[in-house]
Amino acid sequence: MPDLSSQSETIDLKGTCTSVAADGTASWTFTVEGVSVETTVDSGGKLKFDSKKDKECVKGLVRYAAIKGVTFTATVGADGGIKSCSLEAWPKTCDIKIDKSTTVKNSAANLFHDPTSAREWLELIFHTGPGKGKEWKRTLYFGNQEEVDMKSDGAETVSGDKCARIKLDTADQPRDAANKIPREAFKSGKVSYSTAAGCALKVDIKGGIVADKSVLGVSSQARWEIECLKRGFDAEVAKAAERAQK
Amino acid sequence: MRLSLPAYAMAAALVSPVFAGDTQVGATVTWGLSSELTGQTGTKRYG
Numbered sequence: 001m002p003d004l005s006s007q008s009e010t011i012d013l014k015g016t017c018t019s020v021a022a023d024g025t026a027s028w029t030f031t032v033e034g035v036s037v038e039t040t041v042d043s044g045g046k047l048k049f050d051s052k053k054d055k056e057c058v059k060g061l062v063r064y065a066a067i068k069g070v071t072f073t074a075t076v077g078a079d080g081g082i083k084s085c086s087l088e089a090w091p092k093t094c095d096i097k098i099d100k101s102t103t104v105k106n107s108a109a110n111l112f113h114d115p116t117s118a119r120e121w122l123e124l125i126f127h128t129g130p131g132k133g134k135e136w137k138r139t140l141y142f143g144n145q146e147e148v149d150m151k152s153d154g155a156e157t158v159s160g161d162k163c164a165r166i167k168l169d170t171a172d173q174p175r176d177a178a179n180k181i182p183r184e185a186f187k188s189g190k191v192s193y194s195t196a197a198g199c200a201l202k203v204d205i206k207g208g209i210v211a212d213k214s215v216l217g218v219s220s221q222a223r224w225e226i227e228c229l230k231r232g233f234d235a236e237v238a239k240a241a242e243r244a245q246k
Numbered sequence: 247m248r249l250s251l252p253a254y255a256m257a258a259a260l261v262s263p264v265f266a267g268d269t270q271v272g273a274t275v276t277w278g279l280s281s282e283l284t285g286q287t288g289t290k291r292y293g
Contacts, residue, residue: 008282017273026269033276076269113283121279198269201277209283220285230276238272 007039007112011067013121016234017198019241024078026198030118031071037064039108047108056097060109066094067115074122076198080129087118116224124224125199128191130164137171142224143209146181147171153190158201159231161194170207184208189224201228 012034019027036050049057051068072087099105123141128150131138135151153165170186189205203226 006282006284008280010278010280012276013279014274014276017269017271020269020271024269116279116281124279125277195268196270197273197275199275201275220283222284223282225278225280225282227278228275229278230274232274233270234272234274236272237274238270241271 005040008037009064009115010034010036011115011121012229014230015125015199016237018073018237019244025083026076027073028076029071029073032067032069035064035067035115037061037112039112045104045108047105056099058099058101058105058109060106060112062094062096062098063090063092064112064115065096066091068094072118074118076122076126079131080127080198082119082122082126085119085122090115090118121226124203124205124226128166128168128200128203129193129198130166130195140168142187142205142207144179144181146187148187156192158192158194159228161196161201161231163192163194163201166191166193168205182208197231200226201231202226 011032013030014033015028015030017026017028034051036048036052038046038048040046047058047061048054049061049064051065057065067090070087070091072085074085075083077083120141120143127138127140130152131150135149137147138150139145139147147170148168149171150166150168153167156163156165167190169188170181173180185208187205187207189203189207191200192202193200203224205224207222209220209222
C-alpha cells in the first residue's frame with residue numbers, strides 16, 4: 001500500500017556582488033553557511049541532519065554534509081541569466097564522522113534525492129527577475145528547461161529593498177512539442193525581485209516533478225522557497241572593486 | 247496629488263519592470279533556500 005513521504009532540504013547561502021561590468025554583467029561569490037535535511041514517512045520513520053547542530057551523520061547524507069562551507073563564483077547577465085558558474089557539481093564527500101546507525105535510517109538516507117544543484121538555485125535567485133513589458137516568456141531551469149509565462153504583479157518591500165513582484169506559470173505546451181510537460185507537472189509561483197540587489201529576495205514555486213528527482217514514487221509534488229535571511233552591504237568589497245577599476 | 251520627480255520616477259520604475267542588472271557592487275544577501283518533495287511511495291520504500 002502506498003504511503004506519503006516527504007523530503008526537505010534547506011541551504012543558507014551567502015552571496016556578495018564583487019563587480020558589475022559596463023554591460024550589466026555581475027560577478028558574485030557565494031558561500032554555503034549551513035545545510036539541513038529531513039525526511040518523514042507515514043509508515044514511521046524520520047531522519048534529520050542539521051550542519052549547525054550535528055557532528056555526525058549516516059553515510060547516505062554525507063553528500064549533504066559536504067555542502068557546508070563550499071564557496072563558488074558565478075557571473076550573471078544583465079537579464080539575470082547565469083552566464084557561468086564555477087561549481088559544476090557539489091562535492092560528494094567530507095570528513096564528517098559517520099553514524100553507523102540502523103539499516104532503516106541508512107535505507108531512508110539512500111532514498112534522499114541529491115542536493116539541488118547550485119546552478120538550479122542561482123536560476124531561481126537571478127533569472128526570475130522582471131522582463132520587458134508587463135508580460136513576458138522565459139525558459140527557466142527546474143532540473144529540466146521549462147518555458148514559463150511571467151507577468152508583473154505590483155511591488156512590495158522585502159528586507160528594506162523595494163521589490164518588483166512577479167507571477168509565473170508553466171507556459172501552455174504546443175501540441176507537437178517534442179518533450180511535452182504533462183499538466184500535473186506544471187509549475188506556478190510568485191517572486192519578489194530586488195532591482196537594487198539584482199536578485200530575488202523571495203520565491204515560492206510549487207509544481208509536479210517528472211525529472212529524475214522523483215525518487216519517492218510515480219507522483220511527486222515539489223516546492224521551492226527562497227527567503228532573504230539577511231541583506232547588507234560590504235563596503236570593503238565595493239572599495240576593492242573601485243580600486244581595481246582605476 | 248503632486249509628486250516630486252524622484253518619487254514619480256521610483257513609482258514608475260516599480261510599476262514598469264525593467265531588466266535586472268542594477269546590481270550594486272558590495273551588495274550582500276543571505277538566502278534561505280529550501281525545497282520540499284512530497285510523494286506517494288509504492289514502488290520504493292525503506293524499512
